[in-house]
Amino acid sequence: MRQTESNLNAAFAALADPTRRAILARLASGEATVMELALPFEMTQPAISQHLKVLEQAGLIVTRVQGTKRPRRLAKAGIAAMDQWLAMLRKALERNYNRLDQVLAAMESHKTIDSDKTDSNKAGSSKTDSAKAMRSNKKGETP
Numbered sequence: 001m002r003q004t005e006s007n008l009n010a011a012f013a014a015l016a017d018p019t020r021r022a023i024l025a026r027l028a029s030g031e032a033t034v035m036e037l038a039l040p041f042e043m044t045q046p047a048i049s050q051h052l053k054v055l056e057q058a059g060l061i062v063t064r065v066q067g068t069k070r071p072r073r074l075a076k077a078g079i080a081a082m083d084q085w086l087a088m089l090r091k092a093l094e095r096n097y098n099r100l101d102q103v104l105a106a107m108e109s110h111k112t113i114d115s116d117k118t119d120s121n122k123a124g125s126s127k128t129d130s131a132k133a134m135r136s137n138k139k140g141e142t143p
Contacts, residue, residue, distance in 0.1 A: 004081065007058070007059050007078070007081060008081060008082065008085055010057060010058040010059065011058045011059060011060055011078055011081070011082050012082070013058070014054050014055050014057075014058035014060060015060075017051070017054075019041060019043075019051055020051050020054060020055055022040070022041075023037055023048075023051060023052070023055065023061075024055065024060060024061070024074065026040075027061060027072060027073055027074050028074060030073070031064065031071040031072060031073035032071060032072060033069050033070065033071050033072075034048055034049055034052065034070070034072075037052070037072070052072060055072075056072075058078065059075055059077065059078035059081070060074065060075055060078040060079065061073065061074060061075050061078075062074075062075045
């Protein structure tokens with residue numbers, strides 16, 4: 001397995017946990033210490049630290065040493081790698097939707113053409129029926 005693929009696997013595995021997603025969402029607004037990150041959760045500081053360790057191992061956050069504090073922040077490279085992979089999927093979906101739009105447009109144009117043909121056949125058929133009825137009446141036949 002390539003390193004990039006391994007990093008993506010770890011990153012998406014880390015995101016499987018709602019607490020870790022909430023931590024990343026909080027860090028999106030700026031760096032924070034473990035205690036600041038633990039505030040909204042009903043869990044201990046060691047439990048939050050374990051979540052942070054998983055996020056750091058996945059390459060999604062980094063720790064900065066500031067005296068006795070260790071504030072965490074988002075890791076640009078880890079987030080960018082996931083974004084790049086997701087962008088590839090978005091492009092593939094866009095191509096699929098564009099092809100679907102083309103198929104639907106082709107179906108719609110065929111439907112319109114077929115409808116026009118049916119309408120003209122009906123009009124031609126009713127003219128023929130009227131002509132037959134008139135000929136029959138001239139001969140004294142009942143239609």
